[in-house]
Amino acid sequence: MGKGLKVSLVTLVAGLVVAGCSGGGSEQAASTSSTGGQASGEQQELVVVDWGGASSDAAKKAEYEPFEKKFNVKITVVSPTDVGKLKAMVESGNVEWDVVNSDTDVAIRLGSEGLLEKLDYSVINAKDVYPELVSDYSIGQELFYTNIGYSTELFPGDSHPKSWTDFWDTAKFPGPRSLYKTPMSTLEAALLADGVAPDKLYPLDVDRALKSLDKIKKDVKVWWEAGAQPPQLLSTKEVAASMAWNGRISVAKAQGSKIDNEFNQALAMSTSWVVPKGTPHKDLAMKFIAYVSEPEPQAEYSKLIDYAPTNAKALDLLSEDLKARLGQLKKDKENQVILDVNYWAKNFDEVNEKFNKWLLQ
Template sequence: MSQDHQRDSIQILIDKARTGQIDRRSFIQAMGLLAALPLAMRSGISWAADKPLVVVNWGGDALDAFRKAWTDSFTRNTGIAVRIDGAGPTEGAIRSQLASGRPSWDVVDVDSYSAMTLGRDQVLQPLDYSVVQRDLVAPELSHEHGIAGYLFSYVIAWDSQKFGDNGPKNWADFWNVEKFPGKRTLYKWMNGMLEAALLADGVAAHQLYPLDVPRALRKIDELKPHVLSFWGSGAESQQLMIEGEASVGAIWHTRATLLAEDSENRIKWSFDNAFINASSWGVLKDNPAGRPAAMQFIQHALQPAGQLTLFESLGNGPSNPATQQLMSAEQRERNCASEENLKKQIFLDTQWYADHYASTLEQYLTHLSK
């Protein structure tokens, strides 16, 4: 083997180790065969006790998006291998991880209110704000057990073949089936839907919380004959709108963006009167890869470059406002977290959801089934 080729082989091994493609044992063995053990010891690769950091998200396109935005660059920078698990970090699944006594998850991507609830129940550990820069996000986007990784909105979308450019602009319009006839679709898992019903019933935005749940459910009853489906996944909401089965929908802005593109702008939408929510990073108690690695990852994920990459991949709004400086004017228009678009929207109340989500969701789902 020529000296240059040997040097190249060593570099390939180091790169694979840094990106988590090979484990410590394989790396040491291969470097030994290349007579490069001293270099292996000086490589600066941190093996996190041979345990990769496991970051858990909701699967699908987010697997590749997280890799592009965060995990590949984190491994290059730190030598800590990362594995993305797309199993879906529901509250129940996270609790089960801890209850098993042998959790395999480290960092989870959860709703901000879920991070608050799980932290209160000592399932998630407090974040180390000596490592994680809390002031990289707005004060309302962080708490003891979670910090926002990205934002997303529930918007009103409509079929312009039926309503032109002047579709429903607020939730009273959404409920107005005489002015805007046709089937509706609403979110099965409740977030934002009770608020929408109350606004349609005349409640002022600044008086929404605490939510009057019975009043909201009565208002939803009025619309139920016109609701084709309560969607449970973004793909379902997209299909209902693109195929023309639903004329008006309350859907995620990321799906609305795709719908506008796929329909050649037949499906229209805006951030007017939308509801905005945050997804937060949380860390399991006694996480197997160790507290330092988890905190380093979260700090890395708050940097503008990676947040811009996630926005370009999925359309999720950056939690770090400094990201906007890297955006084009067109990108800022599509960013749910831009200063201009935030003025048009209503933040879901994290504390209310942390305190009431489980019991209220049960009421909501029971009511829908009647």
């Protein structure tokens, strides 16, 4: 979908999050919630940029509106996130945005290019946020998964693939497969299928991953590129199991499709909050990020949309049923992997070229 920064990494991940997290769509709108609250004096203003769609709607209710009321702030929401526009603003010295929700690996790249303010961790409490998602320039907002989706008609009861090794085993778990047409997450799955331990994945052994993919290539009926494809392929039983985004599967399941998620060995990605360099409201931006990083707002957000919090303490505020739907039960989390965004920020282009050559073989 292209977000202005014309590099393949940004295009890939931007498409992933817009399609997977927000459910698509774009908007530019001012929040209309009431203000007031504890602060007194002149009302402050803050411009927050997010992805739009369902994720933005959930954030407004769970995070933006409560922040407005508590701190006497008017939040203007601009959607979708546009990395190219952020870069142009900073480089021109005409920064109109205060806080931006970005893909985490893109945030790391932007920070290294000098386009972001360092976050003030004397204001922001990152103690209980997953450390993989905390950097000088960004802090995680939500987790979403690329995991095993499967047909509950073709794999009834408890008979479905429960690991990437099972997913690769088409003799024991028969039926066509679908994989994501990108190296990010697909190579991790291939290595897990080949027996690599979750904590030993990085740096990725790309050659070993491609050899693992050789073993299943003939059974991959569809290499999908849009998040809507896996639930459709599974619902029609065109494939029996597919790499999929958990939110897309859970929405389709709620609408009656006979499909489900397997969260063991799920591959976690995230979006993160960043502050453009030169924002006119830097202090307020830090206060906002501090607020939305707390357990309570994060828990409320996860109650409204099927993406997991990045603050571990927020899980204590969620029901067991909801944690199960989000892939946050202890049994699920033990073998999950948070993708190494630093690795991908440095290596995506090179690995992607190698992956695409492999696809054409």
